[in-house]
Amino acid sequence: MPGTSATASSGTGETTTHAYAAAGAYTVTLTVSDGRNQTTATGSVTVARNLDGGRFVGSGEVAALDPVLELTQTGSSLSGRFSRETSSTNTERRSWSISGRLTGPDDFVCPCSLEMTFLGATAGTADQDYRGTVNEDASAIELAVGEGGGAWMFTRR
Secondary structure, three states: OOOOOOOOOOOOOOOOOOOOOOOEEEEEEEEEEOOOOEEEEEEEEEEOOOOOOOEEEEEHHHHHHOOEEEEEEEOOEEEEEEEEEOOOOOOOEEEEEEEEEEEOOOOOOOOEEEEEEEEOOOOOOOOEEEEEEEOOOOOEEEEEEOOOOEEEEEEEO
16 A cells, blocks of 8 residues: 555665565665664655556547557567557457657656667568556556647546
8 A cells, every 4th residue: 555664574785675566655664684783774665656557448539449458578588469440330459569669757767758660460460669658656647649740549448
């Protein structure tokens, strides 16, 4: 739960880690002991929500094509799948693998920009490059499409 504390397992050596279940601001207390002496330091950490494990569904004008982005984020790298209907009256689905990355200001903390390539799904299909933005709480993505400056909006589901 954001803003609450959690106890990490004890670690050995110079490094210990703790994974937080939710985004938020947390107070961190680190106690180091060599068996005879002990010291404690307290600080804070802000855990940002990212795109990892996100399923984003298209909205607005493109909703009839039922577009879906399913993303995995590791650091600033993105991978996953994009799928959509071939037309608003057709039930055939096409899908593309995604390769991409998040860019600035902190490389992997939202709000941020992103660059993605939808890799050709069939022989002879060209890869398609897109740029877009992710909002602060990583709940929405806007992808610029086409020369005309249009955009596809996706929201986390």
